[in-house]
Structures are given as C-alpha cells and as structure tokens.
Amino acid sequence: MEVVSSLVGKVVDSLFGVAKKEISLMWNCSKNVKNLKHEVEKLSSMKGRVHQQIELAKSKGEVLLEGVEEWMKKADAKVSDATEFIVEEAETKKTCFNLRLCVNLSTLHHYSKSATKKTSLLRQHEGEGKVFETCVSLPAPAPRFIDLYQRKNLENIDTQKSTLKMIIQAIKDDKIQIVGINGLGGVGKTTLASEVAVKMKNEFADIVFIAVSQTIDTKIIQEKVGVAASKIINGQKVLIILDDVWEELKLEEAGIPYGSEYMNCKILLTSRSRDVCEAMNAQANISVNPLQEKEAWVFFERVVGKSEWDDTLKKVAVKIVKECGGLPLFIQAIGKALKNKEIRSWEAALGRLQDPTDEDSPFKLKGIMQLKLSYDYLESEVAKSCFLLCSMFPEDGTIGLRRLTHYGLALGIFNNLDSNIQDAKDRVQVAVDSLKSSFLLLPGKEDEEVEEQEKFKMHDLVRDMAMLITSKGNDKFWVQSGKGLIEWQPKKYLESYKKISLMGNKICMEKLKVLDMSDNQISSLPRSLKQLTELVTLDLSGNKSLVEISILGELTCLEILKLRRTGITDIPKEVAQLTNLRLLDVFFCDDLSYVTPGVISKLIWLEELYIRMKKGNCSFLAELRELKSLKNLQLTVPELDYIPEDFNYETLTEFHIKDVYYWYQKHHCKRILHISKTSFPFTKPIMKLIQLSEMLKLWEIKDLDNILPDLYLEGFEELKYIELIGCDNVSSLVNELGQRKTKGKIFSQVEEIKLEFLNRLELLWDRPYQYISFCNLMSIRITHCPSLLELFPVSVAQRLVNLRKLFISKCESLVVVVSVGDEQASGSKSELIDTVFSLTHIWLDKLPKLESFYSGKSAINYPSLKFIGVCDCPSMKRWSYGDNHMPKLDIDHQGFNDYIAVQNETSDEWKLDDSKGEFSE
Numbered sequence: 001m002e003v004v005s006s007l008v009g010k011v012v013d014s015l016f017g018v019a020k021k022e023i024s025l026m027w028n029c030s031k032n033v034k035n036l037k038h039e040v041e042k043l044s045s046m047k048g049r050v051h052q053q054i055e056l057a058k059s060k061g062e063v064l065l066e067g068v069e070e071w072m073k074k075a076d077a078k079v080s081d082a083t084e085f086i087v088e089e090a091e092t093k094k095t096c097f098n099l100r101l102c103v104n105l106s107t108l109h110h111y112s113k114s115a116t117k118k119t120s121l122l123r124q125h126e127g128e129g130k131v132f133e134t135c136v137s138l139p140a141p142a143p144r145f146i147d148l149y150q151r152k153n154l155e156n157i158d159t160q161k162s163t164l165k166m167i168i169q170a171i172k173d174d175k176i177q178i179v180g181i182n183g184l185g186g187v188g189k190t191t192l193a194s195e196v197a198v199k200m201k202n203e204f205a206d207i208v209f210i211a212v213s214q215t216i217d218t219k220i221i222q223e224k225v226g227v228a229a230s231k232i233i234n235g236q237k238v239l240i241i242l243d244d245v246w247e248e249l250k251l252e253e254a255g256i257p258y259g260s261e262y263m264n265c266k267i268l269l270t271s272r273s274r275d276v277c278e279a280m281n282a283q284a285n286i287s288v289n290p291l292q293e294k295e296a297w298v299f300f301e302r303v304v305g306k307s308e309w310d311d312t313l314k315k316v317a318v319k320i321v322k323e324c325g326g327l328p329l330f331i332q333a334i335g336k337a338l339k340n341k342e343i344r345s346w347e348a349a350l351g352r353l354q355d356p357t358d359e360d361s362p363f364k365l366k367g368i369m370q371l372k373l374s375y376d377y378l379e380s381e382v383a384k385s386c387f388l389l390c391s392m393f394p395e396d397g398t399i400g401l402r403r404l405t406h407y408g409l410a411l412g413i414f415n416n417l418d419s420n421i422q423d424a425k426d427r428v429q430v431a432v433d434s435l436k437s438s439f440l441l442l443p444g445k446e447d448e449e450v451e452e453q454e455k456f457k458m459h460d461l462v463r464d465m466a467m468l469i470t471s472k473g474n475d476k477f478w479v480q481s482g483k484g485l486i487e488w489q490p491k492k493y494l495e496s497y498k499k500i501s502l503m504g505n506k507i508c509m510e511k512l513k514v515l516d517m518s519d520n521q522i523s524s525l526p527r528s529l530k531q532l533t534e535l536v537t538l539d540l541s542g543n544k545s546l547v548e549i550s551i552l553g554e555l556t557c558l559e560i561l562k563l564r565r566t567g568i569t570d571i572p573k574e575v576a577q578l579t580n581l582r583l584l585d586v587f588f589c590d591d592l593s594y595v596t597p598g599v600i601s602k603l604i605w606l607e608e609l610y611i612r613m614k615k616g617n618c619s620f621l622a623e624l625r626e627l628k629s630l631k632n633l634q635l636t637v638p639e640l641d642y643i644p645e646d647f648n649y650e651t652l653t654e655f656h657i658k659d660v661y662y663w664y665q666k667h668h669c670k671r672i673l674h675i676s677k678t679s680f681p682f683t684k685p686i687m688k689l690i691q692l693s694e695m696l697k698l699w700e701i702k703d704l705d706n707i708l709p710d711l712y713l714e715g716f717e718e719l720k721y722i723e724l725i726g727c728d729n730v731s732s733l734v735n736e737l738g739q740r741k742t743k744g745k746i747f748s749q750v751e752e753i754k755l756e757f758l759n760r761l762e763l764l765w766d767r768p769y770q771y772i773s774f775c776n777l778m779s780i781r782i783t784h785c786p787s788l789l790e791l792f793p794v795s796v797a798q799r800l801v802n803l804r805k806l807f808i809s810k811c812e813s814l815v816v817v818v819s820v821g822d823e824q825a826s827g828s829k830s831e832l833i834d835t836v837f838s839l840t841h842i843w844l845d846k847l848p849k850l851e852s853f854y855s856g857k858s859a860i861n862y863p864s865l866k867f868i869g870v871c872d873c874p875s876m877k878r879w880s881y882g883d884n885h886m887p888k889l890d891i892d893h894q895g896f897n898d899y900i901a902v903q904n905e906t907s908d909e910w911k912l913d914d915s916k917g918e919f920s921e
Contacts, residue, residue, distance in 0.1 A: 029112035033089055036115040039122040040082045043129075047075045050132045057137035068136045071129050078125055082118050089115070146201050146209070149194050153302060157295045160188060160328075163288055167196050170284035171239070171266050177258060180277025181270045183288035184439040184459060185370045186329030189270040192288060193241050196268060204266075205236035214246045214377065222255035232257045232265045242269040246377055248279040272374050275437040290326030290459070297321055299328060303335030316346045323353040325461040330367040371465045374438050383431035385413035387440055390458055391466035392516075398444045401454040403539070404428055406560045406583065410514045410537035421582055421607040422631045422653055432456060508532050518542045518562075530554035541565050541585075553577040563589065564610070570594040576602040585610040587634060595620040600627070608632040614661050618642050636661060640675070643685040649692060657689060660699065669694035669720055680704040687711070695721040702728075706735040716747055723754040730758050731787075734765035734772055745773030752779045761785045764792055779805040786812045790819045794856055798835055804864070809845040817844075818854040836861045843869040847876075854880035862886045 050072060057064060089111045154161045170179045181189045197207050208228045210221055228238045240256060242249065249269075251258050257265055271277050277285045291299060300321045301307055309317065320338070324330040334353075338346055378384050389407050393399050405425045408414065414424055432454070435441040440462055444455035458466070508515060512532050519542035535555050540546060541564040549563065553574025561578065562585040569591045575584075576599040584606060586592055593616030600609075601623035607630060621642035624630070632654040640659050649655075658674030673689045675682070676699035682690070690696060690711055696719060698704065704711075704727050724730055733753070734746075755761065765772060777800055782788065788811045792800075797818045808814065835858055842865070844850065850873045854860060859882045866888050870876065 029108045029115070032112045032115040032119070033086060036082055036119045036122070037086055039119050039126070040079055040086070043075055043122050043126050044079050046126055046129055046133065047072065047079065050075075050129060050136060053132065053134075053136040060137075062137035062139055064137050065132070065135065068132050071125075071132060075125060075129065078118075078122055082122060085114060085118060144207070144209075146194075146197050146207060149198055151198060152191060152195060154195075156298045157291065159289055159291050159295055160192060163286060164192055164195055164199075166284075166286050167192060167268070168199065170286065171196065171200065171268065173284070174263065176283040177263055177265065178267045178269065178280060178282045178284075180274075180280070180282030180285040181268070181288060182272065182274045182277050182285065182439070184290070184327065184462070185272055185374055186327040186367060187288045187290055187439075188328045189272075189288050190243050191328065193243055193268055193270050197239065197241060200239065203237070204239045206231050207239045207241070209241045209243065211243045212245045212249060214244075214373070216247065216249055218250075218253045218255075221249075225255055229255055229257055232262055235264060237264045237266075239266045239268065242267065245269050245271040245276055245280070246273070248276060251280075273438050275434070291328065291331075292326065293322065296324060296326050296331060300324075300331050300335050303332050304339045310343075313343050313346060316343065316350055320346065320350050320353060323350070323460070324367075325459055327367065327461060329370065330461065333366055367461065368465045368468060371462055372469070374440055375465065375469065378434065378438070380431060380434060382408075382413060382427055383434045385411075386428055386431045387435055388466055388470050389413075390441065390456075391463050391470055393458075395460060395463060396457065398455050398457055399441075401425065401428060401432060401456075404432070406537050406539075406562070407514055407516075409582075410560060420629065420631065429454075513537065515539070522546050524548060525551050527551065533557065536560065538562070543567075550574040556580065559583070561585070565589065568592055570596065571599055572596055573599060575599050579603065579605070581606055582629075583608040583610075587612045587636075590614065592616070598623070600624070603627070605629055608634075610634040612636040612661075613638065633657065640686060641683065643683070643689075645684050647685070649685070649688050652692070655689070655692075658697075671695070671718065673697070674699070676700055678702070682711075691716070692718060694718050695723075697721075697723040698725070698727055700726040705729050706732050716750070718749065719747065720749055721752045721754075722750060724756070724758060725754075726757045728759050731760045732763050732765055745775075747777075748773045748775055750774055751776050752781075753777065754781045755785060756782075757784045759785075760787055762787050762789055765796075774800055774803075776802055778802050779807075781805075781807040782811060783807075783809040784811070786810075788814050790815065791817045793819050794835060794854070794858075797837065801838055803838055804840045806839060806841070807843045808847065809843070811847055813849060814847050815849050815851055816853070816855045817850075818856075820856040835859070836863065838864055840864045841867045843867075844871070844873055844876075845869070846872045848872070848874060850876045852876060852878050852880055854882075856880065857882045859883040859885070863888070865889050 050068070054064065054068065054072070092107065092111070154164065167179060167181060170176050181192060183189050194209070197209060201207055206228045208225055210224050212221070225240060228240060232238050251267070256267065258267060269277065269280060269282065274285060274287070290296075297318065300317070304317075320334060321331065324334060334349065338349060375384065375387065378387070386404055386408060389404060389411070390399050392407075402425065405421065405428045408428060409419070409421065409424050414427060419427070432441060436443070436456065439459075441456045442459060444457045508526070508529055508531070512535055514537045515532065515535055516537075516539040518539045522540065522543040523545035525540075525546070525548070529551060532555060534557055536557060537560040538552070538555065538558055539560075539562040540549075541562050544565060544567050546563075546566045547568055549566075549568055550572045551574075552558070552561065553572075553576075556577060557580060558578050559580050560583045561575075561581060562583070564585050565588045566586075568586065568589050570593070571586060573596045576596070579602060581603045582605055584603065585608075587610040589612065592611075592613050595611070595616075597620065600606075600620050604626060606627050609627070609630060609632070611634070613636065615638055618637045618639050619642050621635075621637065621640070622644050624633075625644040625647045628648075628651075631652060633652055634655070635657045637659060638661075640657065643657075652671070654670045656672045656674075658672070658676075659678070660674060660676040662674075671693050672695040673686075673693040674695075674697040675686065678701060680701055680703040681687075707722070707724075722733075724733075733755075753764075780791075780803070782791075791808070791814075797803075806817075808817065837860060839862060842853075844853075857880075860880060862885065865886045868889065
C-alpha cells in the first residue's frame with residue numbers, strides 16, 4: 001500500500017505541474033503576445049541596421065559575407081509571420097469582445113503557446129544576426145592590372161608585334177621557366193609584358209604583376225605573390241611578371257617557387273640590363289628595339305588622333321617624330337602634349353627637341369630623365385666617364401674602343417695613373433660591356449677596313465641625355481662635332497668648359513689635353529699648334545692631304561699620336577723628341593715609305609705601335625728591341641727579316657704582323673701572323689711568333705711540306721685558325737711526328753682550318769693520330785686541292801665533336817670525305833657501332849670523282865644537320881652504305897641510302913646560301 005500510495009502521489013504531482021503550466025499559458029496570454037511584439041520590433045530594427053551595412057558595402061563594390069543575405073531573407077519571413085500572428089490574435093480578441101462572448105480556454109492556450117514559441121525563434125535569429133551588425137562584407141579586392149589594362153593597337157607596328165610573338169613562344173616553351181625582356185628605357189618593355197599577360201590570361205590560373213623598380217623590397221613582393229605561390233605549390237599554372245628589375249632579385253627570398261619542381265610557375269621579367277636577366281638565369285633573353293621610322297609615325301598618328309595632315313604641319317610633325325628616336329614612351333608624351341595645339345606650338349616644340357640641353361620642354365625632360373635613371377644606376381665611375389665621353393662624337397657617329405681608351409687616358413678617368421694602355425683598354429672594354437648591357441651604347445657597324453677592335457654608337461636620345469648631363473657642373477663639355485663648321489668663332493664663354501669636341505668639322509687652345517681634328521681636310525698644321533704645351537692626345541686621322549708633321553716634335557707632352565690615313569711619306573726625326581709617347585699610329589698611310597733611323601728606339605715608353613708600309617726600307621724594325629713596354633704591335637711591311645731575335649715577343653698581348661699589303665675581314669683573334677711569298681725555313685723570330693700566334697696565315701710559302709713537324713717547336717698551344725694558300729709543296733697538314741715529344745695534344749685549340757690551292761695535298765694528317773687533337777675544330781674549308789683523296793678516317797671524324805661546317809670544292813681527285821680507315825683493314829667491329837657527327841652544314845661542290853660522303857656501313861647520326869649542298873658531283877650515287885638519321889634536315893630525302901637522284905639539278909634546297917654567310921670566314 002505504501003508503494004502504491006507513493007506512485008499515486010508522484011502521478012498527482014506530475015499532473016498538477018502540467019496543469020499548472022497549461023493554466024499559466026492561458027493566464028499569461030496577453031503578456032506573451034506583448035513579448036512577441038517587442039521581439040518583432042527588435043528584429044526589425046536589427047534588420048534595418050544590417051540592410052544599411054549591406055547597401056554601403058555594395059556601393060563600395062565589396063563582397064558580402066557568406067550567409068548575410070540568407071539571414072536577411074529569414075528575418076523578413078520571421079517578422080512577417082510574427083506580425084500576421086499578432087494581428088490574428090488581436091482580431092480574435094476583438095470579435096469575442098464585440099459579441100460579448102467569453103474567449104474559451106483552448107483559444108487562450110493556443111495563442112499564448114504560439115506567441116512564446118515565436119518569441120524564442122525571433123530571439124534565436126537575433127543572436128545569429130549580431131555578427132552582421134558590425135560586418136557584412138569583405139574589402140573589395142584591388143582590380144588586377146589585366147582587368148584595367150587597355151590593349152594597344154599594334155597593327156602595322158611589326159617591331160613590337162614580332163617581339164611579342166617571340167615572348168609568347170618562349171613562355172609557352174615547356175623547357176623555359178624564366179623569360180627576360182630587356183631594352184632601353186621607354187622602348188616599350190612594360191607594355192609588351194602587359195600585352196603578354198592579357199593575351200595569355202586564359203592560360204593561367206593566376207597572373208601577378210609586380211613593379212620591382214630600383215629599390216627591391218622582398219617583403220612587399222612576398223605579400224603580393226603569397227596567394228599565387230600557394231597556387232603554384234598546389235600545382236596550378238601561374239605567371240608572375242616582375243617589371244622594371246634593376247638588379248638581381250633572389251626568387252627564393254621573394255617567396256616565388258621556381259626550379260624544376262615548379263615548372264608550372266612561369267616568370268617574365270623586364271629590365272634595362274641584359275646582365276640582370278642573365279644573372280636571374282633567364283633561359284630566353286629577348287631585346288626590344290626602338291620603332292622603325294614608319295612604325296613611329298603610325299604610332300604618333302594614333303596618339304594625336306590624326307590621319308589627315310596639312311602639308312606644313314606634317315613636315316614639322318615628321319621631324320618631331322624623328323627626334324623621338326623610336327621610343328614609344330617619348331612619342332606618347334610628346335603626342336599628348338601637342339594634340340589639338342596650333343602649329344606654332346608644334347614648331348616651338350621641334351626647336352626645343354633639337355636642342356639637347358633645353359630643360360624648358362616638360363615632355364622632353366620627362367623622357368630624358370627616364371633615360372637618365374640608367375646612367376644614375378651605373379656603379380662604375382669609369383663607365384660613367386666613358387659614357388659621357390661618347391657624347392663628344394657626332395650624332396649617329398661611330399665610336400671606337402681604342403679611341404675612347406685614348407681619350408680616357410688623356411683625361412685621367414682611371415684612378416691608377418700608372419695604367420698602361422692595355423690595362424686601360426681592358427677597363428674601357430668592361431665599361432663598354434656594361435653600357436651595352438644597359439642599352440646606353442648600341443653595337444656599331446663594322447667597316448670592311450677594320451681600324452678598331454670594336455665599334456659602337458649612341459641612340460640619339462641617349463646622346464641628348466649625356467649632353468644634358470655634361471652641360472652642367474664643374475666638368476662641362478661643349479660639343480660642336482659634325483656641325484659642318486668652316487670656321488670657329490665661339491660666342492659662348494668657353495673658360496668654364498673642360499672638354500670641347502670639334503671633330504668632323506673643317507676648321508687651338510692652351511691647357512687642352514685632348515685635340516681630335518680627325519677627318520677635317522687639313523692640309524697643313526698651324527704654327528700655333530706648338531702652343532698646346534699640355535696636349536696629351538692628338539688625333540689627326542683621316543686628313544689625307546696632311547704631309548708635313550715635323551712641328552709635332554714641339555708637343556713633348558704627347559702620349560698618344562694618331563696619324564692614321566694621312567698623307568705622310570715618312571716619320572721625321574722630330575718625332576724622336578716625343579719621348580713620352582705611349583701610342584704611335586701611322587696605319588693606312590698609303591704613301592709612307594721611310595722611318596728615320598733612331599726614331600723608334602727613342603720612343604722607349606711606347607706601348608702600342610701601328611705601322612703599315614707598302615714599300616721602303618724596313619731596317620727600323622731592328623729598333624723594336626728597345627721598346628721594353630710594347631704590348632701591341634700592328635705591323636705591315638714588305639719584309640720581316642729585320643725583326644730582331646732578342647726582342648721579348650712574349651710581352652706582346654696583341655700583334656698583327658704581316659708582309660703582305662692586304663686587308664681582310666675582322667677576326668676575333670688578337671695575335672695574328674701572316675707571311676707570304678717567302679721560303680722555308682723561317683727565321684727564329686718568325687718561328688717564335690708562329691708559336692705565339694692565334695691565327696696563322698701562310699701564302700705561297702716555298703719548300704714547306706707540312707705544318708708538323710716543320711713548324712713545330714714546343715706545340716701550338718695558342719693556335720685557333722690555320723690558313724694555307726698556294727703552298728705547292730704541302731702534302732699534308734700533319735706528317736709523321738717520329739720521336740718528337742709533346743707536352744700534350746697538338747692543335748687542341750684550333751677552331752678553323754682553311755686550305756686553298758695546295759696542289760700536292762693528299763690528306764690532312766698522317767698517322768699516328770694520338771699526338772693530335774682537333775677537339776675544338778668548328779669549320780673546315782678546302783678548295784682547289786686537286787690531289788686530295790680523302791679527308792679523314794671515321795676514327796678521326798668521331799673525335800671532331802665540335803665540327804659544325806664543312807666546305808669542299810674543286811678537289812678533282814676526292815673519292816670519299818670520311819673513309820672506313822683502319823677498321824676495315826683490321827676487321828674491327830667498332831666501325832659498325834653507331835657514329836654521331838655534330839655537323840650543321842655540309843657543302844660539296846665540283847667534285848667529279850666523289851662516290852660517297854662515307855664509305856662505311858655503320859649507322860650515322862646527324863642530330864644537328866640543317867643544310868646539305870651537293871653540286872656537280874656526277875659520280876656520287878650514295879651518301880653512305882649504312883643508315884643515316886638527319887632529324888633537322890628540312891628536305892624530302894631523309895634517308896640518303898639511295899642517293900639523291902636530283903642532285904645534279906642543284907635546286908635551291910641544295911645550294912649554299914651565300915647571302916646568309918653560312919660558310920663565310
């Protein structure tokens with residue numbers, strides 16, 4: 001009974017609690033509905049505030065947070081539902097009151113319970129929306145440059161179109177990761193990089209454009225590439241453009257993934273320096289050139305928005321565009337400044353553009369200051385000085401390395417006052433290389449008659465920039481070169497100028513150190529010249545009417561005297577007074593035939609001597625023994641017998657000695673010996689020079705049988721170029737060495753061999769082969785050698801790993817180029833092993849007995865062969881008797897096992913294209 005009593009008690013209590021709760025709902029119905037109204041007001045107010053935030057974010061173009069719009073929709077629905085409920089409850093109460101009916105208990109219970117539930121849901125939604133009261137959006141991402149960049153119209157601007165194509169091809173190349181674009185400031189590098197980005201935007205998951213500029217901030221770069229770097233690591237394809245790079249940027253420090261593991265990352269960098277692109281391991285380095293004259297005009301018309309011109313205005317406009325030097329940045333600046341202006345504004349602009357020192361023209365000053373950044377960034381003071389000296393040359397004029405060195409020496413631009421000419425030249429070479437890398441200097445045209453080791457020139461606007469710099473400060477220049485002056489009556493106050501250039505005119509001063517009066521049509525030297533007591537460098541080159549020079553003996557401070565291409569007939573005794581001379585140049589003086597005895601021996605400080613004589617007594621050569629400082633000897637004389645034995649030839653860093661009055665195309669060798677029409681054996685000095693030569697040219701030498709062993713002393717360690725012409729007794733290049741000992745392989749440095757008109761030549765080298773090595777040989781040219789039977793055996797050919805070009809013509813007895821050799825006689829199987837030749841070009845011409853290129857049966861691979869020319873070889877039926885693989889040969893006949901039937905037709909495919917210089921020297 002107690003248990004039953006307990007259970008009954010608990011049930012009663014539970015029922016009582018439920019009843020109490022239900023009664024409370026009915027009793028508090030009005031209160032609960034009132035609470036619901038309050039929550040509706042709160043949620044509506046919150047919804048209004050969030051709506052304001054959303055509208056503000058949308059006006060800023062920001063991205064709304066995920067969920068905020070869904071919250072607003074639900075808030076609208078909940079407020080609407082609750083509001084309808086409240087209205088319904090009020091209407092029910094009102095109806096009952098008007099009818100004087102009592103609201104039944106179940107109705108009260110329903111409304112009270114519903115109000116309580118809805119209130120709870122509203123409060124929950126308010127809680128969820130609190131985060132949106134203060135933040136409904138993310139800041140709008142900055143628009144990418146490719147979204148804002150306006151494409152350029154490159155139609156009819158082929159210079160940039162072709163460059164753009166090259167850049168895109170390089171980026172698409174799977175083997176290339178880093179592509180460099182380099183060029184002069186304002187030439188359009190950034191534009192081309194932008195064009196690449198827009199053109200290829202669909203090929204990359206992301207493209208990042210970063211302006212690096214002169215001061216590298218790796219932290220900023222890391223921030224900009226952060227997202228892109230993550231994409232790269234995850235395998236997505238990304239293009240990173242690093243614009244305006246001035247010095248090497250360490251990619252790993254900048255947070256850019258690169259290397260073989262991340263070939264999905266392509267890097268495009270622009271720089272004013274080729275060296276920077278190379279330092280950053282750009283596998284493709286593409287230079288951007290200024291626009292051609294017609295292209296510049298097309299671009300200018302588009303900038304000013306004109307296609308129809310008044311004749312007078314067009315003449316001015318054409319000159320203005322020419323002054324812009326093909327630089328798009330400059331053309332655009334000037335075009336915008338003159339757009340819609342009257343003709344007088346155009347004429348005024350032209351006048352200012354033609355004055356390089358005018359700073360009142362804002363558009364010109366802006367362009368020049370852009371270029372000046374490259375000058376300011378040069379670290380070397382020697383490079384800066386050399387650059388400014390280049391501005392003294394005429395506009396569009398050619399500047400030579402030697403000439404620039406001589407100016408620099410005279411003006412003391414080298415810190416070490418004891419620098420010899422060769423050291424100075426080396427420093428100038430480094431400076432010029434740096435300037436060319438930065439496009440402050442451009443390669444110059446090489447004349448057929450070479451007077452300089454290297455020539456270069458200045459872009460017109462770069463020269464204007466240099467002249468603007470030199471017109472200021474304490475070291476001012478005054479340049480009137482190439483102005484066509486016939487007399488000089490300076491109106492400027494010249495005492496403030498330290499360097500004056502009058503070269504290229506038809507017209508002197510105390511304290512002058514450099515006087516360049518080259519190419520001025522001077523026929524005699526004024527007596528006033530001797531007043532230039534401090535003159536260090538005097539250049540009278542090119543004055544072909546100038547004969548009498550004895551007055552020069554008064555200029556005892558002279559260190560550099562250049563009389564090249566003058567009309568002098570002798571070197572007078574007065575020149576012996578110039579005991580400070582370091583350089584004497586009397587090259588290309590066609591009438592020079594006499595050197596006064598005792599003059600050369602007095603010039604004991606000479607470092608460089610240039611003499612070229614067609615005829616006359618050469619006894620002065622014996623005086624060379626007194627020139628202990630001589631480093632460079634350029635000598636052309638009728639005979640070399642007077643060259644002294646006791647001269648220390650090993651001190652010469654550069655020489656070009658020959659006994660034939662003949663000039664030929666420039667070659668890269670610095671030590672050249674050219675001997676002709678003499679008998680062997682040679683004198684000891686000649687043999688010593690042969691040993692030191694990089695280039696050896698022997699013409700019509702009697703009694704010479706071969707180079708080895710006849711000319712062999714201690715080895716040809718320096719020899720790079722061999723030329724034998726008309727030496728009738730030569731039967732082979734190399735004959736039996738016998739018991740001679742060698743320090744190493746002979747001919748290991750030789751790069752080119754040229755053999756012509758050698759009537760007895762039967763083979764290039766005889767056995768044993770182990771003493772010789774032509775591992776660096778790149779080119780062989782053989783013509784008019786009627787006794788030649790074969791070129792070399794396959795065992796030797798296999799060792800010619802660098803041989804690229806082979807030219808054979810008019811060798812009537814030649815049967816095969818590459819023979820089987822010892823392998824066939826010994827029965828060796830090595831001949832059957834695959835052979836690889838590195839040849840790129842082969843030309844066979846007028847070889848009536850030639851039967852095949854190779855007489856063996858082994859397979860031959862020619863992986864690099866691009867051109868074969870066969871002409872007038874009627875006996876040739878097969879290329880070889882084995883398989884031949886020539887993957888790069890662009891002709892229909894790839895196999896060559898059944899030799900070409902069309903070879904006598906000499907179609908264009910088979911002809912040597914001389915215009916391309918495929919076999920030029």
